[in-house]
Amino acid sequence: MFVQLYLSQWREFARDRMALFFTILFPLIFISIFGLLYGGGSKFDEKVGIVLEDQGPIGPQLASAIEGLTQTPAGQDADKNVFSDMKFSRGNASDLESQLQKGDLQALVIIPAGLSDSIISGKPMSVTVKVDQSSQVFAPFFQGVVGNIVQSVDQGITQSKPMLTMQVQSVLSSQIRGIDLLIPGILAMSIMQLGLFATAQPMIAMRTQGVLKRFNATPLPRWMLLVSYVAMRLTIGLLQTIIIIAVGKLMFDVAILGSIVALLGWLLLSILMFIAIGFFVAAIAKTEESGNAITQLINFPMLFLSGVFFPVTGLPDWLQVVVKAFPLTYTVDSLKQVMINAPPINTPLVNLVVQLGWLVVMTVLSIRFFKWEAR
Amino acid sequence: MTAIQVENLVKIYGPLRAVDGISFEVAKGEVFGMLGPNGAGKSTTTEMIEGLRKPDGGNIHVLGHDVLKNVEPIKQRIGIQLQTTSLFQKLTTRELVKLFASFYKNTLPVDEVIGLVNLEEKVNTASKDLSGGQRQRLAVAIALINDPDIIFLDEPTTGLDPQARRSMWDVVSNLQKRGKTVFLTTHYMEEAERLCDRVAVVDHGKIIALGKPQALIHDNFDETALEFSNDEQLPENLLASLPGVERVQNENGITTIYSKSVARTTNALMALVEQQQTELRGFTIRAATLEDVFLKLTGRRIRD
Incomplete structure (x- = not known):
């Protein structure tokens, strides 16, 4: 039946x-x-700007962690790090923002002034990530990765452990x-x-x-x-x-x-x-x-x-x-x-x-x- | 033995009493027909007997089982052809019969059933490529696959050309020869007269006449029709005064005399013809039909 x-x-x-x-x-x-x-492109080669206005200890940690995306952790194949060809540049907010508008940058991370002070005194503060949505493939990835970095930095603070324990997730282990x-x-x-x-x-x-x-x-x-x-x-x-x-x-x-x-x-x-x-x-x-x-x-x-x-x-x-x-x-x-x-x-x-x-x-x-x- | 027993069956759709207190019995081996116009309640009655529709009142017994209480054992022993059956369009005749065979405990061989409805040449044809008549016969084949005791045929020849209709009639006659009980609905009086042992004439959800087709005609009609071509040599008033004549009708050069006494009217008519020194052309004596019965009982024709 x-x-x-x-x-x-x-x-x-x-x-x-x-x-x-x-x-x-x-x-x-x-x-x-x-x-x-x-199918052609195999790696991200997008340009990202970082605006570091924070004078305290947390801002620079964050900035260098993001810039560290291009470096492949020891023991992993550099060819498999999709972010290894990315270019980072630092500058002031208005310059970089106009570059983002013009399409010279695909993303911008702004670490605002007073971030460290604010967090140390117990007030939450946020990092702004601006992404050019026209780069459909790159944008969500970059957002996710920065999100992970920020999260791990944040966890480091609340658990009052050294800042350097931050990690980047294994998103980077393959070519997307x-x-x-x-x-x-x-x-x-x-x-x-x-x-x-x-x-x-x-x-x-x-x-x-x-x-x-x-x-x-x-x-x-x-x-x-x-x-x-x-x-x-x-x-x-x-x-x-x-x-x-x-x-x-x-x-x-x-x-x-x-x-x-x-x-x-x-x-x-x-x-x-x-x-x-x-x-x-x-x-x-x-x-x-x-x-x-x-x-x-x-x-x-x-x-x-x-x-x-x-x-x-x-x-x-x-x-x-x-x-x-x-x-x-x-x-x-x-x-x-x-x-x-x-x-x-x-x-x-x-x-x-x-x-x-x-x-x-x-x-x-x-x-x-x-x-x-x-x- | 009673195959189907229906008592005071009622089905109501909103303000409409689609089936309004119908009762009848069908004996085993009988070909029983419901004759009536579209919307008379034939299909609704049929589907209630088949267990597909819940009645709003009344009792139904099929092969001794109460349909309302226990329809499952009945399903194994009846075969159903619905008014419109569309099946999987791209399956062939054999595949469809085989599929339905898998639903039943006891079945006839697939090829035998296809042979019973004369579809041997179309076993490998997809159902969408069959003609209307072939599709109806396929529906009958499927209804026969479980070697049922009762076969329900709902308007089996509606929409078929005369040849396909006659082919379907042969199928029904064969079923009768095999001792099957057949319950069919139709709005063709010729079909009912030809196929059915007994007929229930229905209108507006009620049975208005029930019996053998010839008996129904005799009970309602004692006139016989005498028909011939008339080119005015025989005036109507003369014909009307002949013995036994009830009514005379002239239509398109054809004269119909309704007579209660065929012998006396015929003899007098022949004498009149001789006296007028003319000739009768196309002279026939024809019996009244179920159509005439329906007309008399309702004042309407079945296919109005």
């Missing part, structure tokens, strides 16, 4: 050229285009190119579209065309139909993501820095989550047309705002709040973390809890609202 149902759906899918194109070929075309565009950044985004996009286009749409069609009704007239248990439907989508999802990763690896030698098992785990979680979201759309949409509209309504904002094509950190603050509500944001973030050690937006625990939460809530709501028959 299960095998026949599963096979039937598989045949129906495999004989649909449109579906095949969008699930398998489309992401690959995407990778190829972006791979050719971004545009294509490496893009692959997690493409994976997340494919998974979302699997849930929306390959889960919601066919289910709505099966209901409006009376296929579900016909199945109901047989002894086939409903749960069996649903399980085979989900199993089939899960297979497509895993197949699709594996193909994308494999092609990325073979054609462009993309980075997978984290463990494969963890990667598969994150993929599995997000595939299930988007299948549940797809079921929810199928549950609330009455017709194929309204299903289509809802699908696009979900697809487009998430596709462009959740960090698939450009980083979430570049968005205005109010939009970041909106983006926090998108499940895809957490998918992209978790995949980027596990694949390329990208600076995290959320901790893995948050990514796990939020995605599990979506999965559970969507499943419950789908069960609550799902209709087996049109009208």
Whole structure:
């Protein structure tokens, strides 16, 4: 029963050229285009300005720690330090800021006057990092790295240990190119579209065309139909993501820095989550047309705002709040973390809890609202 | 033995009583038809018997099981063809029959079922590439896969061309020969007359007549129609005064005499023809049909 149902759906899918194109070929075309565009450059060679106005002990520590990014720690291959070709310059705020405006600098770190005094007397104070958002690949990385440095300096202060214990995270251990950044985004996009286009749409069609009704007239248990439907989508999802990763690896030698098992785990979680979201759309949409509209309504904002094509950190603050509500944001973030050690937006625990939460809530709501028959 | 027993069945959609107190029984081995116009409540009744829709009142027993309480054992023993069945578009005839076969405990061989509906030549054709009639026969094949005791056919020939319709009639006749109980709905009176042992004529959710097709016609109609081409040699008032004549109608040069006494009217008509020294062309004596019955009972034609 299960095998026949599963096979039937598989045949129906495999004989649909449109579906095949969008699930398998489309992401690959995407990778190829972006791979050719971004694949070339291997290291960051951006120029960064540092404004050091602080007279106390903390400011200079911070400045030299950032400048130290170009130096490769002993025992590591200098070729693998992506920041080793960066250029740092110091100067006053107005000069450097105008250089940043003109595009001569890609980032600027401002360590304000009185920082040390303020912190020593117990008042919090912040370092300003200005990044040229047009350098899409570099900007989020640099922000993340500086964030880490500032954090470790801060920890040094509160724990009243020597300042020199600061560390730079292992982000630097590999070469990160545009294509490496893009692959997690493409994976997340494919998974979302699997849930929306390959889960919601066919289910709505099966209901409006009376296929579900016909199945109901047989002894086939409903749960069996649903399980085979989900199993089939899960297979497509895993197949699709594996193909994308494999092609990325073979054609462009993309980075997978984290463990494969963890990667598969994150993929599995997000595939299930988007299948549940797809079921929810199928549950609330009455017709194929309204299903289509809802699908696009979900697809487009998430596709462009959740960090698939450009980083979430570049968005205005109010939009970041909106983006926090998108499940895809957490998918992209978790995949980027596990694949390329990208600076995290959320901790893995948050990514796990939020995605599990979506999965559970969507499943419950789908069960609550799902209709087996049109009208 | 009773295959289907329906008592006082009611289904309400908003202000509409779609099925309004329908009762009947279908015996095992019988071909039973529900005849009526679109919207009369045929499909709703059928789907309630099949367990696909919950009635708002009444009782249904199929093969001795209460449909409302325990539909699962019934599902194994009935075969259903819905009014519109669309299945996986890209699967072939054989693949679809095989898929449905996997849902049942006892099944007939896939190729035998395909043979029963004469689709041998289309076993490897995707369902979207089948004609309307072939798709309907595929739906019947799927309904037969579990060798059911009762087969439900909801408007099996609607939208089919005459040849495809006749092909479907052959399939139903074969089912009857194999001793199956067939429950079908139709709005073609010719189909009901030809296929059904008994017919329930329905309108506005109620059964307005129930019985053997010929008996229904005889019960409601004791007139017989005498028809011929008339080019005015036989005036209407003369025809109306012939013995046994109830009514005379002239339409497009065809005269129809409704007579309660065929022999006396015919004899008198022949005498009149001879006396007028004319000739009767295209003379036929035709029985009333279920269409005439429906017209008489409701004042409307079925396909209005």
